[in-house]
Amino acid sequence: MSRPLLQLALDHTRLDAAQRDVALLQDHVDIIEAGTILCLCEGVNAVRALRAQCPEKIIVADWKVADAGETLAQQALGAGANWMTIIGAAPLATIEKGHAVAQAHHGDIQIELFGNWTFEDARDWYRVGVRQAIYHRGRDAQASGQQWGDADLARMKALSDIGLELSVTGGLTPEDLPLFKDINVKAFIAGRALSGAANPQQIARAFHQHIDAIWGEK
Amino acid sequence: MSRPLLQLALDHTRLDAAQRDVALLQDHVDIIEAGTILCLCEGVNAVRALRAQCPEKIIVADWKVADAGETLAQQALGAGANWMTIIGAAPLATIEKGHAVAQAHHGDIQIELFGNWTFEDARDWYRVGVRQAIYHRGRDAQASGQQWGDADLARMKALSDIGLELSVTGGLTPEDLPLFKDINVKAFIAGRALSGAANPQQIARAFHQHIDAIWGEK
Numbered sequence: 001m002s003r004p005l006l007q008l009a010l011d012h013t014r015l016d017a018a019q020r021d022v023a024l025l026q027d028h029v030d031i032i033e034a035g036t037i038l039c040l041c042e043g044v045n046a047v048r049a050l051r052a053q054c055p056e057k058i059i060v061a062d063w064k065v066a067d068a069g070e071t072l073a074q075q076a077l078g079a080g081a082n083w084m085t086i087i088g089a090a091p092l093a094t095i096e097k098g099h100a101v102a103q104a105h106h107g108d109i110q111i112e113l114f115g116n117w118t119f120e121d122a123r124d125w126y127r128v129g130v131r132q133a134i135y136h137r138g139r140d141a142q143a144s145g146q147q148w149g150d151a152d153l154a155r156m157k158a159l160s161d162i163g164l165e166l167s168v169t170g171g172l173t174p175e176d177l178p179l180f181k182d183i184n185v186k187a188f189i190a191g192r193a194l195s196g197a198a199n200p201q202q203i204a205r206a207f208h209q210h211i212d213a214i215w216g217e218k
Numbered sequence: 219m220s221r222p223l224l225q226l227a228l229d230h231t232r233l234d235a236a237q238r239d240v241a242l243l244q245d246h247v248d249i250i251e252a253g254t255i256l257c258l259c260e261g262v263n264a265v266r267a268l269r270a271q272c273p274e275k276i277i278v279a280d281w282k283v284a285d286a287g288e289t290l291a292q293q294a295l296g297a298g299a300n301w302m303t304i305i306g307a308a309p310l311a312t313i314e315k316g317h318a319v320a321q322a323h324h325g326d327i328q329i330e331l332f333g334n335w336t337f338e339d340a341r342d343w344y345r346v347g348v349r350q351a352i353y354h355r356g357r358d359a360q361a362s363g364q365q366w367g368d369a370d371l372a373r374m375k376a377l378s379d380i381g382l383e384l385s386v387t388g389g390l391t392p393e394d395l396p397l398f399k400d401i402n403v404k405a406f407i408a409g410r411a412l413s414g415a416a417n418p419q420q421i422a423r424a425f426h427q428h429i430d431a432i433w434g435e436k
Contacts, residue, residue, distance in 0.1 A: 011286070013289070036285070041262045075259055087305065087333075
């Protein structure tokens with residue numbers, strides 16, 4: 001099992017605010033995510049600006065694409081993203097087309113697991129070449145009190161067994177990480193836990209310390 | 219049953235190209251949609267620019283929101299959209315929060331029907347106040363040959379019976395409209411059928427002539 005990476009999700013409404021947090025945190029995280037809110041507010045220029053700011057980082061365009069997979073992958077990967085997200089509710093044709101464009105750019109597609117997806121869907125995604133998914137406890141679900149539970153962990157384990165590496169997100173704190181010790185985690189995604197903290201770099205270090213303690217040092 | 223409206227979907231990657239089509243067509247359509255592609259490429263400025271260009275039209279921000287319903291509805295409606303789309307795979311909490319913000323702006327939420335949604339989901343959407351949904355034959359599904367069929371029409375009828383007004387989209391041509399004569403259609407959405415036509419205004423007139431013939435003149 002590979003050592004999980006740490007991903008900074010930027011869900012700011014303004015690019016300048018996002019870029020201030022990137023300046024603070026880019027040496028403390030592995031992946032920079034142009035979040036859905038940021039992208040809908042600032043457009044593909046957000047991806048382009050983050051690529052310019054972080055030439056060496058993995059950049060994710062969290063677009064949760066539902067249709068027009070080819071056009072949108074061309075836009076996202078063309079602007080410098082390495083990975084683009086597609087929502088699990090998208091038609092398989094959308095996923096296939098997005099994946100083909102991502103591969104041509106030496107990039108990847110990540111499936112965002114929202115709504116009534118099934119393990120049969122997950123096997124279809126794997127079959128068309130997808131190797132990553134994002135397991136999500138939504139902001140609104142969190143706010144309404146939904147916690148990480150055994151059912152989540154069992155579903156993550158089943159997705160791992162299908163062959164999908166998982167990134168995990170949704171109000172994660174460093175203290176939550178031991179919950180995921182048996183899962184094939186690609187990345188832990190933290191947004192406001194990092195960028196909203198009084199000392200964001202200290203929180204990033206705490207994430208890495210927990211990752212080191214559970215999965216071993218780099 | 220109310221007379222269906224005609225909606226122009228703008229799925230351009232550039233705002234200037236979208237605005238050229240709006241200039242040609244705004245007097246021939248009822249609703250202007252800032253499509254997902256346009257919004258991901260140009261950001262919320264696309265909505266703001268379309269509102270400035272069309273002060274009197276209904277404007278839809280087709281954001282297919284999956285999370286952060288409150289923040290995104292504030293952005294979309296705050297920029298001048300009347301309606302914002304939320305994907306059916308979103309948690310009910312996201313839909314509820316987006317709907318509350320839309321109502322506060324005297325606007326509406328439209329649910330985009332992608333993926334494995336159920337009629338139980340549809341009844342939940344209705345229960346939290348949503349009154350509109352978008353029945354979709356996706357671009358990628360169209361390209362892979364999926365046609366409008368009896369199953370689509372039966373599902374639309376069942377959604378109408380739950381109390382949802384439907385907008386219908388996906389490669390529609392004026393000749394397709396009689397298929398929907400028994401459905402409570404809010405709007406027919408056309409993108410490339412209009413903006414990609416040699417004579418877009420003529421195609422818009424053909425849509426209106428079919429609507430008049432089936433549902434009666436304005």
